[in-house]
Amino acid sequence: MTDFFSRIGRSTLGTLARLGRASVFLWHALVGLPGLILRPGLVVAQIYSIGVLSLIIIVVSGTFVGAVLALQGYNTLVNFGAQDSLGVLVALSLLRELGPVVTALLFAGRAGSALTAEIGLMKTTEQLSSMEMMAVDPMRRVVAPRLLAGFISMPLLAAIFSFLGIMGAYVVGVGALGLDEGPFWGQMQSAVDFRDDVMNGVIKSLVFGFVASWIAVYEGFDAEPTSEGVSRATTRTVVHTSLAVLGLDFVLTALMFG
Amino acid sequence: MNIARSVEIWVGLFVAAGFAAMLGLAMQVSNIPLFQTVDGYDVQLRFNNIGGLRERAPVTMSGVQIGRVKAIELDPRSFDAVVTVTIRRDFNEIPEDTGASIYTSGLLGEQYIALDPGGLDFFLQDGDEITLTQSALVLERLIGRFLTSMGDGGDDD
Numbered sequence: 296m297t298d299f300f301s302r303i304g305r306s307t308l309g310t311l312a313r314l315g316r317a318s319v320f321l322w323h324a325l326v327g328l329p330g331l332i333l334r335p336g337l338v339v340a341q342i343y344s345i346g347v348l349s350l351i352i353i354v355v356s357g358t359f360v361g362a363v364l365a366l367q368g369y370n371t372l373v374n375f376g377a378q379d380s381l382g383v384l385v386a387l388s389l390l391r392e393l394g395p396v397v398t399a400l401l402f403a404g405r406a407g408s409a410l411t412a413e414i415g416l417m418k419t420t421e422q423l424s425s426m427e428m429m430a431v432d433p434m435r436r437v438v439a440p441r442l443l444a445g446f447i448s449m450p451l452l453a454a455i456f457s458f459l460g461i462m463g464a465y466v467v468g469v470g471a472l473g474l475d476e477g478p479f480w481g482q483m484q485s486a487v488d489f490r491d492d493v494m495n496g497v498i499k500s501l502v503f504g505f506v507a508s509w510i511a512v513y514e515g516f517d518a519e520p521t522s523e524g525v526s527r528a529t530t531r532t533v534v535h536t537s538l539a540v541l542g543l544d545f546v547l548t549a550l551m552f553g
Numbered sequence: 554m555n556i557a558r559s560v561e562i563w564v565g566l567f568v569a570a571g572f573a574a575m576l577g578l579a580m581q582v583s584n585i586p587l588f589q590t591v592d593g594y595d596v597q598l599r600f601n602n603i604g605g606l607r608e609r610a611p612v613t614m615s616g617v618q619i620g621r622v623k624a625i626e627l628d629p630r631s632f633d634a635v636v637t638v639t640i641r642r643d644f645n646e647i648p649e650d651t652g653a654s655i656y657t658s659g660l661l662g663e664q665y666i667a668l669d670p671g672g673l674d675f676f677l678q679d680g681d682e683i684t685l686t687q688s689a690l691v692l693e694r695l696i697g698r699f700l701t702s703m704g705d706g707g708d709d710d
Contacts, residue, residue: 343560347567386582451571458574461582480581485609485663487583497575 317513320438324512327432327439337440338447345406345441345508346448352405353398353452354459360393361385361460365467369474378474382483385464390487390496391552394457396544399503402449403536407511410441411532414515415525423516438512445511449504450497457496495551502543507536593620593641594679598653598666603634604689606655606664612638614668619644622666638666640677649675654687664689 331338368384414437417423423433461483468474487493511532518528603625612620620640628635640647650671657664668683677683 339561339564342564342567347563350567350570390578390582448567451568451574454571454574454578458577458582461578482663483582485611489579489583493575493578493583 313517316517317509320513320516321509323434324438324442324509327435328443330435331439331443337436338443341440341444342448345410345444346452349402349405349448349452350455352401353456356397356401357394357456357459358463360397360456361389361463362467364388364393364460365464365472368464369468369472378472379478380482381464381468381474382461382479383486385468386461386483386487387492389457389460390492392544392548394453394460395496395499395503396540398449398453398456398500399507399540400537402445402452402504402507403511403533403540406445406448407507407532407536408529410445410508410511411515411518411529412525414438414441414512415518415520415528418516418518419520419522419525421520438516441512442505442508445508446501446504449507450500453496453500453503491551498551499544499547502547503540506539506543510536510539593639594645594677595623595637595639596677597680597682598636598638598686599628599631599633599682599684600636600653600655600686600688601633602688602691603636604655604664604691606636606666606689610663610665612640612666612668614644614647614670616667619668636666645676647677648673649677649681650685651677651683652685652687653683655689657690 364385365381368381369378372378372381372384414423417433417437423437426433426436465479469476469479514528514532514535515525518524606622606625608622608625610622611618612622620638622636623639624637626635626637627633647668648671650673652669652671654667654669655664656667671685
């Protein structure tokens, strides 16, 4: 019986300790951010590996998510004779929810796991400790640029995702299903508000970008320096990021549109 | 640290594409108010009941959009709804005795204001008021009236 409770206690304390370490870690990384102004090259290289290399999956899934939304939405809306609202349906779902959330989930799988594995391996092969030996702060040299790059890349990826999704819906709706072009754009434009819908989506993806890259770099930095530990840390990154994104999305939606 | 030139180019393209997508969303998908300040003149319309009319709803004449609803207020004394609409400058020869009604586009669509041109030689100016208006059709009232008339018909038998 006491065994049972001690196990609960241990896991609770462990979780709390990890949260505390993650916060302290974040603080150190944020302190390292201003120094990056002098070395923008570090950030550019990271934006390349985080943002540019994620483009293909974002482009493909954005287009297809929009196209499928248009197909499904059309089949439902046509029952009510409201197929002219297809543009509104697709644009609002993409801008408010699907764009930021699906991009963040794809980001966790494509870029977050890579970040964790990279930093975890640096730790395993003792590159991080050798940096410290040479008086190079790995927080500034390794962690801060990756954090900033994720923060910059996510809203751009989400905007590309939403835009291509709407274009995919346009191709399916107007091109294949024979909707009229006028109401498709016209109703969309009168229903979508720039500040309420577009900007709130951007704010969402900024938050997701921050959280996703924080979790990714922290898990890599905190990984056990064994091959098994790195693999576990990578899994944790994807799982924790997905859960955090979905949970935060609910909170943000309640705050913004509730 | 020297980064390859191709990396820089790719990052530049990526950032440019991201901003282009945001710009596209702003311009094409939403009607960003910043770039959408209609160059036109304001006219006020008085309605008994505006139903579900909202700000930025279209104002049409013969089905063609010529402006947008700018503001909706309630006159505190007469309890009329005062709707301020902005009409595009190109349409500056609208007769003064033009009438306005609120219609719904489609069965469940949004509500808009339709102007029916009058025949006077005096034209609407900035700050003018249209009083020849027809209120929105409120479905509940219509059903209520229909039910009452049904009841009356039943009594006659």
